[in-house]
Structures are given as structure tokens and as C-alpha cells.
Amino acid sequence: MNGHERQRYALVGTGNRGTTMWGRDLLAGWRQEVDLVAICDTNPLRAERARAMIKSNAPIYTSIEETLAAARPELVIVCTRDSNHDDVIVAALEAGADVITEKPMTTSMDKIRRIRDAERRTGRRIDVSFNYRYAPTAAKLKSLLMAGEIGTLTSVDFHWYLNNQHGADYFRRWHAYVKNSGSLFVHKATHHFDLLNWYIGADPVDVAAFGELRQYGRNGPFRGPRCRDCSHAEECDYFFDMSADEFLDQLYEDPSEIDGYVRDGCVYREDIDIFDTMSATIRYQNAVTASYSLNAFMPIEGHAIAFNGTRGRIELRQFEKQPWPTPDHDEILLVRSFDGGVERIKVPHAGGGHFGGDDLMRSMIFRDGADPLGQRADSRAGAMSVMTGLAALQSATTGRMVKLSELGEIDHP
Known part of the structure; x- marks a missing residue:
């Protein structure tokens, strides 16, 4: 960035990492460099909860295609499930946006090649968040x-x-x-x-x-579908009371009624x-x-x-x-x-x-810091x-x- 115009960005994926690192915290420290113009998540309630936590009024979309067409971001930050990073990255590149993706960049060789081919074809840039x-x-x-x-x-x-x-x-x-x-x-x-x-x-x-x-997994002495309401809560070393964490509870519990994804699944699930x-x-x-x-x-x-x-x-x-x-x-x-x-x-x-890497990485990316160590x-x-x-x-x-x-x-x- 040149320090004069804010970079328009879309946040895709509003789990913990997207909401904090690339939403709330990015705007708190680098608001002069970036402008959040769209929030995208397949779960609209989670996106609404995340938008409130980020303290943004950016519009919410439920597909990357809709996000790119309506908001026309210059940068897309990818914080979705690892296995669909490639779909979001390639769509963003082909729409003319640069990309920052959370690690891992993707999960298979076919997806690696798909991403690299799209980057070469479009001439856009991908940064991987190796903080x-x-x-x-x-x-x-x-x-x-x-x-x-x-x-x-x-x-x-x-x-x-x-x-x-x-x-x-x-x-x-x-x-x-x-x-x-x-x-x-x-x-x-x-x-x-x-x-x-x-x-x-x-x-x-x-x-x-x-x-x-x-x-x-199968090594557990007992199991249930999730921690909430589990009959083994008193005896389980790994019992996790998500209701005690207001941030996680707001971001995941009610939204789970839409997509079925629970944040406190049993660590002893046999599959x-x-x-x-x-x-x-x-x-x-x-x-x-x-x-x-x-x-x-x-x-x-x-x-x-x-x-x-x-x-x-x-x-x-x-x-x-x-x-x-x-x-x-x-x-x-x-x-x-x-x-x-x-x-x-x-x-x-x-x-x-x-260990301090998050802030330093954001500053190098958004404030054009020198990079003598190739970070x-x-x-x-x-x-x-x-x-x-x-x-x-x-x-x-x-x-x-x-x-x-x-x-x-x-x-x-």
C-alpha cells in the first residue's frame, strides 16, 4: 500500500481466526491501510455475529461469487475450511483481486496446481499467512x-x-x-x-x-456427539464448556442450528x-x-x-x-x-x-515494510x-x- 488509499478487502470465512486476526484486529491496527467492504460466510448468522464483533457495517454475502460481483474487492482474505481454500482463491484471482490465505494454502496437489495456474494466468498476488x-x-x-x-x-x-x-x-x-x-x-x-x-x-x-x-478418537474410554449436555462431563479430562466462553458461544452455538457444525465435538469420536x-x-x-x-x-x-x-x-x-x-x-x-x-x-x-508474528506480518503486508530476510x-x-x-x-x-x-x-x- 502507498499510504494514501485504503485497500478494499473482503473477509471470507468468519470463524475465530477470520473474525479476530483478519477482522477486528486488522481494523483496530491498520484502519488507515484497509477498508472492509464485504463479509462472506455460508452461515449468515455466524457472519452477522462476526460483523458485530468486528464492529463493522460491511454487507454480508453467502457466496464468494456474490461477494466478488457486488463488492468488487481489491483483496480477498481467505479463512475458510482448508479443503475449499482453492475455490475461494481461484475465484478471487480471476475477479482481479489479490489474496491473503490462511495456512495451509490448500490440501492436495491438484488444488496446489489449480491455485498456481490461476495466479500465473491472472498476474495477481497470493500471500500465505506464515506468521x-x-x-x-x-x-x-x-x-x-x-x-x-x-x-x-x-x-x-x-x-x-x-x-x-x-x-x-x-x-x-x-x-x-x-x-x-x-x-x-x-x-x-x-x-x-x-x-x-x-x-x-x-x-x-x-x-x-x-x-x-x-x-x-477410538482411544477414548467413552464418547458422545459433543461436550454440551454430555453424560460424561464430570469424568472427562477433555470436557469443554463452550458456554463459559462468550465469544465462542456467540460465534458458534446458535449458528450451528443453521449448518449443523458444532464447535465442541467429542474428541473421542470413533471416526x-x-x-x-x-x-x-x-x-x-x-x-x-x-x-x-x-x-x-x-x-x-x-x-x-x-x-x-x-x-x-x-x-x-x-x-x-x-x-x-x-x-x-x-x-x-x-x-x-x-x-x-x-x-x-x-x-x-x-x-x-x-510470538509477535501476527502484528509484524500485517505491518509488512499493508505498510510495505522492507523484507531483507524473505519473510x-x-x-x-x-x-x-x-x-x-x-x-x-x-x-x-x-x-x-x-x-x-x-x-x-x-x-x-
Whole structure:
């Protein structure tokens, strides 16, 4: 944006993320840069509730086609279910709008190619909302790697922990089915695979992965259709009283009478088909290897990452939620080989979600911030992270290593 004219945008999808990150919060901090001209959701009551929370008077539409024809936005922000991102993205591009899409960009190779072909054909731009790249600590890690502080990077250890609240949420909602989310290898790990791809600065080549459903789904001792009015509420570790959260209750409970979608589905539903315990080994074009894991029912939330190089090692343990106090900063350990000692680099915590990445990403996109670290993610970055997740899912389900080249080509000649 040039700072003189506000960009007209349509918000498509009014769940939690759309209503807050790209609705209420975007207008609160970037109102001089953007103008919300349309809200679109297939559930009109949810859209009305979201509009009130956003404090907007934008008109409501129930289809992307109607939205584009009536509002003629310059930008469309996509916050719908993962499996239909492609329909919204392609329609927006073909109507002449740029797109910001929530991660993952999509859920299959056919949909990746459809999106990339539409972007090339229309000449419009897609940004993928990889907000973790923008967090100050992530930016510092990237700058250390780019500066060669540990010599040539050889391998990465990366382990992510979702706690029993956040992790369980994926099993309550539509994400619990591969057809909707592509599995957590795609929906959640797309964040993490993108970080690896960005840190390493190369494309992944091979993936060998394992996945199991160990806690949720059929593993439960009992089950019901949803938490509300469940007879097991007193004994269930995962009971979720949505009525105690006014925001979620307003956004989802009454609207569920229109489309049948409930926000507090039972985490023990027997038809859940995504993994909750995952690991993968990834080999890159530049011979770097990465060891990755994701666990979705931990007593803690956060991640641990380490970069190993020919002349040293970088370590980070980033805390998010845990039953003990933590400082108001992250500490990166830069350990140099050959008696080079250790340097402790403190990075203050930034405000806003995703370790400060949400606000910094919105500022770069809407205020034309400089991008020396290559943080702004395009459709190719979105495609590569999804492909890594698809390869991991295929490997975990077939028991063999999968080459990304087996999945098909995404780059145009």
C-alpha cells in the first residue's frame, strides 16, 4: 500500500481466526491501510455475529461469487475450511483481486496446481499467512544462519508440543478429518515445515514419517456427539464448556442450528482419522537433514529447535504455556566449536499472537515494510510446505520414504 488509499478487502470465512486476526484486529491496527467492504460466510448468522464483533457495517454475502460481483474487492482474505481454500482463491484471482490465505494454502496437489495456474494466468498476488516467520526470535535465528555463525548448516532438530487444550481443539472441530484438513501433517505442520524450508533455504527432497492416533478418537474410554449436555462431563479430562466462553458461544452455538457444525465435538469420536503423534525425517536439496516431531496432548505448549553446523550449534527452547514461570524473553544459545564458547542472545517477547508474528506480518503486508530476510511468503512457499506435509502423510500411511518429486511438479516452465 502507498499510504494514501485504503485497500478494499473482503473477509471470507468468519470463524475465530477470520473474525479476530483478519477482522477486528486488522481494523483496530491498520484502519488507515484497509477498508472492509464485504463479509462472506455460508452461515449468515455466524457472519452477522462476526460483523458485530468486528464492529463493522460491511454487507454480508453467502457466496464468494456474490461477494466478488457486488463488492468488487481489491483483496480477498481467505479463512475458510482448508479443503475449499482453492475455490475461494481461484475465484478471487480471476475477479482481479489479490489474496491473503490462511495456512495451509490448500490440501492436495491438484488444488496446489489449480491455485498456481490461476495466479500465473491472472498476474495477481497470493500471500500465505506464515506468521511464525515474522516473530522476532524466528527472525533472529534466520539472521544468524544467514550470517554463517555456525558455518555450513548440516542438520536441524525441531520438536513442537501442543498442550491438552490447544491440541484437543483440533480433534473437536472439522480438522479431525483428513478430507477437511489434510491431517495435522498439513494443517498444523505446514507452519513448521515452512519454518524449516525458510530457515534451511532449500526445497525438501525426501520425507520418511510415522504417525499414530494414540490419545483421541477410538482411544477414548467413552464418547458422545459433543461436550454440551454430555453424560460424561464430570469424568472427562477433555470436557469443554463452550458456554463459559462468550465469544465462542456467540460465534458458534446458535449458528450451528443453521449448518449443523458444532464447535465442541467429542474428541473421542470413533471416526476421527488424523494422527495426534507424528514424526518425520526430511532431506533437503542442499543435503541438510531435519528431524521433526509433533505431539498434540502434552502438559506443555511450545517448541524446541536446534541447528547443527560445521562450526557450531544454535539452540532455542521457546515456551508458550507451561506450569512454571518463564522469563519475559527468549534465550538463543549460540555455541561455537573449537573452544569458541557460548553466546546467550536474549530476544524480548513481542506483543500479539504467534510470538509477535501476527502484528509484524500485517505491518509488512499493508505498510510495505522492507523484507531483507524473505519473510513474506508467496504461493510457492505455501505449496512447498503443503507438499512436505502430503509426503509425510503418504509416508506414514504407506510405510515407505516418499520423494516430493513423486507428488508432481508445481513450478511453471
